[in-house]
Amino acid sequence: MIQFLLLLIIAVFAGLLLHGLHRKIIARIQSRPGPPVWQEILHTLKFSFKQTWIPKTASQVMYVAIVLIAVGIWIAALWVVWSGASLLILFALYMLHKIIEHGTGLSSGSPYTKFGAIRSVMSAAAELPLLATVAIVYLFWGTLSIGEIAQLQIATQTPTILIAFPAAVSLYLIILSKAHYGPFSVIEAKELVSGYWTEHFGGWRALLNIAMGLKTVVLLSAFILLFVGAVPWWMFILLMIILMVSVSFICAVTPMLTPYQVVTVQTIWTVIVLLYGAAVWLVFSAGGIIT
DSSP states (O other): OHHHHHHHHHHHHHHHHHHHHHHHHHHHHTTOOOOOTTHHHHHHHHHHTSOOOOOTTSOHHHHHHHHHHHHHHHHHHHHHHHHTOBHHHHHHHHHHHHHHHHHHHHHSOOHHHHHHHHHHHHGGGGHHHHHHHHHHHHHHHSOOBHHHHHHHHHHHTOOHHHHOHHHHHHHHHHHHHHSTTSTTOGGGOGGGTTGGGTTOOHHHHHHHHHHHHHHHHHHHHHHHHHHTOSOOHHHHHHHHHHHHHHHHHHHHHSOOOOHHHHHHHHHHHHHHHHHHHHHHHHHHHHTTSOO
16 A cells, blocks of 8 residues: 555656646747746646635535545556556546546536536547457457556567557547647637636645646556556656657647547547457457457
């Protein structure tokens, strides 16, 4: 338990630093100086000491509970990844996160957050690529245990990304959809101010920032474990940075899509991945690999 608490603290700071790196890279590509890399950590500390209050238009119980649940979801998700538990549990937690996004927007009573909540429902199409990833990974490895999948890749010297590249792209789309200022960031578009968490102030905003940092670390870690394997810690950190840099580059040079375009892209890619999985299954069946 002490090890996990230490990991939790490290993950929060690492996630916030990665978000700071994300903002810095986007700014530099767009010929702006940008904030320092540690800016998200400073923001979180600043919000922690600011006055915490609840808007008059908010549903008080829901307003508070949603924030606590949001943090709890990603703490649980970090535990799933750290312990190498089932990928299905991670999928279920991600689906619950989408519901919480919707609830966060509705809880404050603000029209801006309500628009963010509505768009979060539309962006639920992001669950489709994740479902496709789960199916393809299970097809190749015959297990949903994150720990077993990571070890099998090292034992066979066959990273999943080489044999199931479309599934890797699916999970990458999930990471891209949760990145700020990206082409899929429809629930936090500029016309919505800060999207579904616009009306969260003080300690509530600090907790949401912590959840954001944990979310980043969990998704990047899941990608590495599922598609590269159980690599040494220094390579793990390097791969997380490389993934975040690539996401930041795409966010910097790609215009924001409309909600309809987001759903269309994610749905079409899911169909492509499922067709790929069906073709692989037929090949395995014909070769007697699957009985």
